[in-house]
Amino acid sequence: MAKSDDRCKQEPGAFTPVIDRARCEGKADCVVICPYDVFELGTVPAADRAALPFMAKVKGTLHGWKQAFAVNADACRACGLCVEACPEKAIKLARR
Numbered sequence: 001m002a003k004s005d006d007r008c009k010q011e012p013g014a015f016t017p018v019i020d021r022a023r024c025e026g027k028a029d030c031v032v033i034c035p036y037d038v039f040e041l042g043t044v045p046a047a048d049r050a051a052l053p054f055m056a057k058v059k060g061t062l063h064g065w066k067q068a069f070a071v072n073a074d075a076c077r078a079c080g081l082c083v084e085a086c087p088e089k090a091i092k093l094a095r096r
């Protein structure tokens with residue numbers, strides 16, 4: 001899918017991407033496709049790992065706990081490209 005911000009109709013900050021920590025595998029499709037550089041890959045903090053389901057802990061360990069983080073969420077324009085691009089269906093948009 002081409003990188004495009006044609007569909008970004010919302011004012012920045014009206015919506016925010018929410019990443020499901022039990023699903024994200026750090027494949028970085030969202031990092032690549034977001035026109036506003038909302039995402040970066042990072043490491044899930046140890047304190048956040050304990051509450052995850054067993055299979056999410058297994059996946060997290062296998063992937064070195066690398067996942068996407070919405071470090072620039074205030075710039076989100078709610079185009080939905082990241083939601084469509086995520087192969088794990090780990091991203092939803094939430095109104096703030």
Ligand code: SF4
Nearest residue numbers: 034076077079080082
């Ligand atoms: S919906 Fe996703 S791809 Fe679009 S601006 Fe927001 S974070 Fe970036």
